[in-house]
Amino acid sequence: MNGQKIRRAVSGLTVWVLASAVLGGQTAGRSGGPPQTEGAQIQQVRVALGHGQAAEARRLAAAIPGAAGRDFASALVDIFEGKDHEARPKLEPLARVNIVGDAALELGLLEIRHGEREQGWRRLDPIAAVRTFAGPDDYYRLARAARGIHEYLLANDAYNKVQNVARADIQAEWGDMQLQRHKPEEAGPSYRQALAADPAWIPAMVGLARALVDESPEQADALMVKAQKQAPNDPNVWLFAAEQQIQREDKKGAVEALDKLAAARPDTVDEFALRAVVAYANHDAAGVEAALAKLATIDKRSALGLRRLGEQSAREYRFEDAADFARKATAHDPDDPFAFFDLGLYLMRTGDEAGARLALERSWKLDNSSKATKNLLDLLDDIDARPNAVSPMETITSGDLILKFSRKQAAVLKTYAVPLAEEAMKTFTDRYQFTPKGPILIEVFPAHDQFAVRTMAFPGIVGALGACFGQVVAMDSPTARDPGEFSWQATLWHELAHVYTLQLSKYRVPRWLTEGISVFEEHRRQPAWGRELTLEFADTFGRGRNFGVRKLPDAFKDPSKLALAYFEASLLVEHLVALNGDAGLRTLLLAYGDGARDADAFARAFGKSVDDVETSFKAFLDQRYSALSKALADPPSKVDPANLGALRLRAQEAPGNFASQHALGVALVKAGQLNEARAPLERAAQLAPEASGDDSPHAILAVIAEKSGDTARARRELRALLTHDHANVNAARKLASLSTDPSAGADLDFALRLVADLDPFDTNVHGQLGRRLFAEGQYQPALTEFRAALALGPPNLAEAYTDIGETLFKLGRTPEAKRQTILALEQAPTYVRAQDLLLAILGKH
């Protein structure tokens, strides 16, 4: 069936305006006098349904004088209420009279809903082939028919023709199609346009809530509250409510919502697909089977139940299971492009990129209009370095690790990433006494949007730096963001910790725990990592707005709280480790893996109740953050930032208040009183040494010291700043530039190391750092730096090869040393240093 489909477009064809409209006149949401035509009367029924007023719609339908119009309108209400069996006999005679009319459309869609796909497609095909348009209804009818037969581009063309029409029904359905096709950013405006045309249009409210739920859950909730209030029995409302409860792991709430859906619109595939999901979440295999069996009685061709189960498995980070469900879905409905897309997406998350490509190519064949599918296939072309790849990648294997980097970046990144990943694996294997299932695939993308596509199939997720799917890690490379914006090494460490927590817990670890452990592991590897939000947290804590043990899981569901939730989770993990060591943490993960709930898991791991831990955690936070949070309190009074006298007075009155000291210091600097600025800034630095950025006390003190010629002091301040502000590459570069004095070797080493870590594509740093490490006898790290320098295209190849050869010789790797030295001499045959090295390697001293 699909193989015979031909891409058709509305645009470009001659538009014939019919003299008489079939259903003209009233538009959805438009109020006015009594309806003049049958079409307008039917439209009133549609409007009532759009407002969730089924009874009113029924009343309006019954009042239509003409039998045909009355039957059709009545069928619309039947469909709304899930009474397809009653709608069908009303629609069939009307569809025979006009095979391209509204009744035929509704009947075709009804047939597809009930698995009579060929019949439904045959009925919709002529409607989608119509090219005579008298008004928006004709485009709308064509769009719905085209969508029904998976002609999405055609449907979109038709919707585009009516994009400025103020019709809530049209715009909301266009939004639905965009949402179905993973385009919430395009669906949102359509829904908003629908609500502008009719603020009471329930499908638009529900649709907009769906589009916003990830980005702005508060707005989504507000829309749903409004929708439920206006239309408490609308099935669309309860369907979305059920989806939401499932997302929020509220299975009881989900069942309640599904019951309400069933009452409003019984026997839908949507309902039973979600009932299967709830049963799956409850580990109720029989319930899953029962729900799927019931779904099959409605539409035996539908793979929706299996797809939903795949989504739920993926939500639970069980990507193997998700792929299994998606695979079953593709077998069940080989014409469903979404099922193949899901399979491709999940297989990418399991690391089976070859299998993913096959599935995605099949999806593309079924629907070559899907941006999501194209994104993933394009990315796979890059990953597989196909000839048409835009940014081909290179694969490096190390034991159980498979690392993929952009070909242009591989030479540099592998010198850093491979040893770091190996170190992480060894550290975590020892710490958690667990060897994860491999291979572990690590993909490092040079552009953030590539990472986003790898993760979600679409560009975006700007806040995310990396993702772990258990055996697959995807992340931003240092070039994906501006230097200094993040530490890519901390990200790699973080994501690899997830490999252990996910696998050790059989993918059942709660999000707060896996994120908390990953952030805490960052901190263990490097004290400044994972502690970037210390001041923000202390401030929040001081205001009593932190989450605590019980509320932490919910904080992870709110994007606005996410950053602090990560931070507090890491503190909780630190506290848990203090309670019972790494063994306790491991036990906790195993307990969750066994399906234990919090109370049981905490008891097994720490011998304490959740409340006990809540109490001890509070004490832990008090002990650590009370002083800092006190220092970060609001200043005692508001003062004009230019009024030095008032600022001085306030600073004297509040010596323990960071803001008061800092504001005075900043004002004095602005006034050119650098010497006077030192004292309040020093005080501020003592009160909150974790303050970071160019306006932090240490950063300003460094500037003052440099201006006054006190380079040693400037270096001290920068070192203090970088102790916490670990990703501040500009401060590190500044420190390096101030460390030319031989006595500043330690500072220079520190600064160069940090610059090389944060911005490994800095062409100047590696050779310099390598030479310092070599001079200190640190040959292996020096080799890493020299190799990175070579990979970046050094100004002098002969020197670069000789550096490497010399280091390899020191490491006793004589054959490699000789090879590198000869490479140097190929560049520069008379290069004395290389000649002497060659002779030394050959023992010809």
Place this chain on the structure above:
Amino acid sequence: MRRLLTWSLCAVAIALAGVRPAAAQARFAVIVQGASGDPQYATQHRGWVDGLAKVLRERLGIDGAHLFLLTEEARAGELKSTAENVKVTLAGIAKTAKADDLVFVMLIGHGGGDGPAAKFNLVGPDLTGEEWSALLQPISARLAVVDSTSLSFAYLAGLAGKNRVIITATGKFGEKYHTFFPEAFITALTATEADADKNGRVSLLEAFTYASRLVAQHYEQVGYLSTETAMIDDNGDGKGRSAAQTGDDGPVAALTYLDAVAMPTSSDPAIQALLTRQQQLTEQVDDLRRRRAAMTPEEFDRDFEKLIIELATVSRDVRKRTGK
């Protein structure tokens, strides 16, 4: 394909056969500072002229009598950079310079005009590309021309020829903005880092490569997209290549130096024998490197290793005996 490769290699070999020890060469240098059009550029361009003249005289040992400065505001010993003075100067050099000599010309200033018709801006009427070509034609010496201005790309094809190294600051007709290349090139002529083959000298190819690197770094540091791509042509086809590209251009420039180094000699026969052997080995290594494309990697590695070990040994012995 194979025939073409053979021809190409022969062409390189012929070109290189003309190279002889620099010490016997006479070296001429002409610096032409064009019309600046703006006091800021006048100062900058004059600074480059003075800097380059100093490098040529003091670091690279160009005889003052062979150094010609044609400037916007001529000082004592200089000529105004008019078309007429350019003609007179180049005609004079053409009469003096012999086939084995080297003539280096560097243009500093602005380019003007459009596309292939672009010209270097002199004081007063400009010279067309054809006129420049005609003026240079009588010079039988190896010719190295560096047009360091915007829109200089037009001169790459216009001046290219056998036994010539042509370097332009820009690589497209559209690159019309003021260039950073002159400063980078003058720096490169004496930069230790530019000496890629570590022989203590900077060839024109090394200067070109290093200057191109400095230009790229300059634009990175100022945060602008680069508006200049320097090109080099030394195979005479006028197509050239940038430093980032590979191609046939480079072998002649790699063996063209603005300085002169006398062959070391010794009155001690044993040391002289070593020096002679060192020179022979160096030439054999250079020859081997040139023949590399026609060899298998294994053959090259084997022969190279043998030669380079001996060269290293002899060089060490020379140093031991001479203390240098």
